[in-house]
Amino acid sequence: xxxxxxxxxxxxxxxxxxxxxxxxxxxxxxxxxxxxxxxxxxxxxxxxxxxxxxxxxxxxxxxxxxxxxxxxxxxxxxxxxxxxxxxxxxxxxxxxxxxxxxxxxxxxxxxxxxxxxxxxxxxxxxxxxxxxxxxxxxxxxxxxxxxxxxxxxxxxxxxxxxxxxxxxxxxxxxxxxxxxxxxxxxxxxxxxxxxxxxxxxxxxxxxxxxxxxxxxxxxxxxxxxxxxxxxxxxxxxxxxxxxxxxxxxxxxxxxxxxxxxxxxxxxxxxxxxxxxxxxxxxxxxxxxxxxxxxxxxxxxxxxxxxxxxxxxx
Amino acid sequence: xxxxxxxxxxxxxxxxxxxxxxxxxxxxxxxxxxxxxxxxxxxxxxxxxxxxxxxxxxxxxxxxxxxxxxxxxxxxxxxxxxxxxxxxxxxxxxxxxxxxxxxxxxxxxxxxxxxxxxxxxxxxxxxxxxxxxxxxxxxxxxxxxxxxxxxxxxxxxxxxxxxxxxxxxxxxxxxxxxxxxxxxxxxxxxxxxxxxxxxxxxxxxxxxxxxxxxxxxxxxxxxxxxxxxxxxxxxxxxxxxxxxxxxxxxxxxxxxxxxxxxxxxxxxxxxxxxxxxxxxxxxxxxxxxxxxxxxxxxxxxxxxxxxxxxxxxxxxxxxxx
Numbered sequence: 001x002x003x004x005x006x007x008x009x010x011x012x013x014x015x016x017x018x019x020x021x022x023x024x025x026x027x028x029x030x031x032x033x034x035x036x037x038x039x040x041x042x043x044x045x046x047x048x049x050x051x052x053x054x055x056x057x058x059x060x061x062x063x064x065x066x067x068x069x070x071x072x073x074x075x076x077x078x079x080x081x082x083x084x085x086x087x088x089x090x091x092x093x094x095x096x097x098x099x100x101x102x103x104x105x106x107x108x109x110x111x112x113x114x115x116x117x118x119x120x121x122x123x124x125x126x127x128x129x130x131x132x133x134x135x136x137x138x139x140x141x142x143x144x145x146x147x148x149x150x151x152x153x154x155x156x157x158x159x160x161x162x163x164x165x166x167x168x169x170x171x172x173x174x175x176x177x178x179x180x181x182x183x184x185x186x187x188x189x190x191x192x193x194x195x196x197x198x199x200x201x202x203x204x205x206x207x208x209x210x211x212x213x214x215x216x217x218x219x220x221x222x223x224x225x226x227x228x229x230x231x232x233x234x235x236x237x238x239x240x241x242x243x244x245x246x247x248x249x250x251x252x253x254x255x256x257x258x259x260x261x262x263x264x265x266x267x268x269x270x271x272x273x274x275x276x277x278x279x280x281x282x283x284x285x286x287x288x289x290x291x292x293x294x295x296x297x298x299x300x301x302x303x304x305x306x307x308x309x310x311x312x313x
Numbered sequence: 314x315x316x317x318x319x320x321x322x323x324x325x326x327x328x329x330x331x332x333x334x335x336x337x338x339x340x341x342x343x344x345x346x347x348x349x350x351x352x353x354x355x356x357x358x359x360x361x362x363x364x365x366x367x368x369x370x371x372x373x374x375x376x377x378x379x380x381x382x383x384x385x386x387x388x389x390x391x392x393x394x395x396x397x398x399x400x401x402x403x404x405x406x407x408x409x410x411x412x413x414x415x416x417x418x419x420x421x422x423x424x425x426x427x428x429x430x431x432x433x434x435x436x437x438x439x440x441x442x443x444x445x446x447x448x449x450x451x452x453x454x455x456x457x458x459x460x461x462x463x464x465x466x467x468x469x470x471x472x473x474x475x476x477x478x479x480x481x482x483x484x485x486x487x488x489x490x491x492x493x494x495x496x497x498x499x500x501x502x503x504x505x506x507x508x509x510x511x512x513x514x515x516x517x518x519x520x521x522x523x524x525x526x527x528x529x530x531x532x533x534x535x536x537x538x539x540x541x542x543x544x545x546x547x548x549x550x551x552x553x554x555x556x557x558x559x560x561x562x563x564x565x566x567x568x569x570x571x572x573x574x575x576x577x578x579x580x581x582x583x584x585x586x587x588x589x590x591x592x593x594x595x596x597x598x599x600x601x602x603x604x605x606x607x608x609x610x611x612x613x614x615x616x617x618x619x620x621x622x623x624x625x626x627x628x629x630x631x632x633x634x
Contacts, residue, residue: 024533028430035424036443039501042458043446045469049461061472062461111350114343121340126347131634133358136614139606140586141593142364142378143357149374151356167353197342226451229566245453249570277460277467284457291449299442302449303509 043292050075050281057277075282086286089244092158093287096243097224100162104220105213108168112175113201116182134169147234158241160234165223171216178212179205215305218298225291244287251280368604390604393592398579399605402588405581409492410560413499418553421504422545425511426537444505452566455498459571463494485573488581495582498571507552514548515541551624558620561585561613585609 041064049062056070079086114120115127147155147164154160182205190200206213231246242250363378368390370381384390393399424444431437447455462469463484471481484490518540526536563584572582585605592602621634 025430028427029433029436032424032427032431032440033436035504036440039443039445039447039505042455042461042501045461046458057467061464061467061475062469063472107349107353110346114347117340117343119340120343126351129351130354133354135617135634136362137358137610138361138363138365139603139610140589141599141603141606142361142367144593145367145372145378145599146356146360146364149377150360163353164357167350167357169354172350197340198346201346222449226453228451228453245451248451248457249453277464280457281461284454288450288454295446295449296442299445302445 046281046284050278050285052278054276054278062277072278075276075278078279079282079286085247086244086283088240089242089247089287092161092241093225093244095158096161096227097221100165100224101217101221103162104166104168104171105217107166108171108216109175109206109209109213110201111167111172113179113197113205115172115176116179117187117197130169130172133167144233155234156236156238156241161227161230161241161243162224164230164234165227168220171220174212174216175209178209182208211304214301218301219305222291248280248283248287251283365603365607365610367599368607370600372599372603384600390600391608393601393605394608398583399588401580402583402585406561406563406584406586409495409582409584410556410563412492412496414553414556414560416496417500417503417507418549418556420500421507422511422542422549424504425508425515425545426541428508428512429515429541430533430537441505441509445509446505447502448506450502452564452570455502455567456570456573459494459498460573485575486577488578491572491578491581495567495571498567502567510552511545511548514545518544547628551628554620554624554627558617559613560616561609563587565590 044064045062048064048066049057051071051073052062052066053070053072053074056066060066060070111130115123115130117123120126147160154163186204186208187200190204195203226245227243228245228249231241231243232249235241235246239250367378367381369384369387370378371384372378372381376382394403428437428441431440450458460468463471465471465481465483465485468484470484474481482490484494522540523536526540531539563586565586568582568584568587569590572578574587586609589602589606589609592598592605596602
């Protein structure tokens, strides 16, 4: 029995099939399928919505298939006319995502490496220094005041979208835990060969940590790509520095602002010139598209990431 | 300190203090490598912690944080916690998070058990991939999704209601629907993610247990009830405890973007984080908003310590620290 233990999962699986496709199985498949469809539905709705004419949506509401009469490319055409602001947003977001992720990986993995050196004097203190930031926070307001009042050089520059997000305690601990599992002999022998700590970190430890690098890269890049908070708080006058998510947000605010105003002729004209719901949806497709396209390729790192994330920090 | 034996073997000369000084010196590169992150954490985490003294001050830009005058009485800013708005925000935060924890955990657990029973590999792979797709989406986009469904003029749900001859619902005007809407959004966004954690735990269960149960004639539901679920218990308890530690904190982006910050919905959707944000940006009251935030993070801190202590009691490896 013990000899067959490693094979039991497959035995188990075939035994499951032998049980037949009962009503219970049917319910399980239905439940799981229904949830998957529920997760997919808003995406499908927004894709369909971005091609829907205003006439159709006011009459029937957005649907998954507006019929051939309800289809239009107008939303995308109007985005095309306003290309410059989208291209601008893309430039900002691409820069913060690529550069921010690289910087963040570099600093956090270095810190993880330092914390994994068991003989380092003061390691426990540094470890606590990092950990404490996960337990207590001064709150959003002092953070904001410090950025605005004391770090004014950063406000309204692209650095405001990168620097505050660089240090990530969670990622630091992911790196530390991974580096802890690297055999010490690797470090010791490199040390004897005369390599310095930075050398050992960059040419040995980083080389053997592809799995954790992939996972942290994915989560960090996603964080930068989806960020709008820093744009909202720290970009004040230079709106050309708005990242994509902030452009999306702003379009919503503009619509709301106009809806709450009295309907004058002037407002009507403005309403005609600002994007309708379909344009907003088209912008969602344009800004979220890259994530959806990359998703099938990166999602396995995501699953791995959740599993290592479940290990303690 | 723990391997004094090997260290003495390596450097027989010198006394303890001198030896450790030399040892620290030889790893100077490590200290330099720690510097960038330590500086970043200092500026964006520790400095704001000290900056929280603003809760006890009357902030003036000209005077800065240190130079601003103290409040008189010192705790005056904290009186704002007694206001109807603040009490409502605290109540909403606790109630909504409590509901999210209970229903969200139950749902994610059910989902994981169901995924575990799906034998068709491709079907499992596709449904599972779709289930955590929402986790990749920004809250701004989730806000647009919600609007596409709930809008009065052209939302898909109102379209369906109209097609059925029912009256449309002005979701963004009626607060009573929002606890449910936010619950659905939270499950939609997070259940797939949580189920992966549970699935990983189930995968770690010894296959022999299931084998033995099968020999004893256990049904599929019996296996679920008597093996999978008990095995998941420590994980569920620990994750729930850690969630309780964060019960004072809400996902600002979710609440701000999905409700579109509509004042008509505040009575059920305004949470501490959105309340603080509004005190800061709309009313510009630095002292009061800092005080409410400090109240939140202090309670949070205590809760995190307690819940982590409890989690460690149950499963030593699962605690946060």
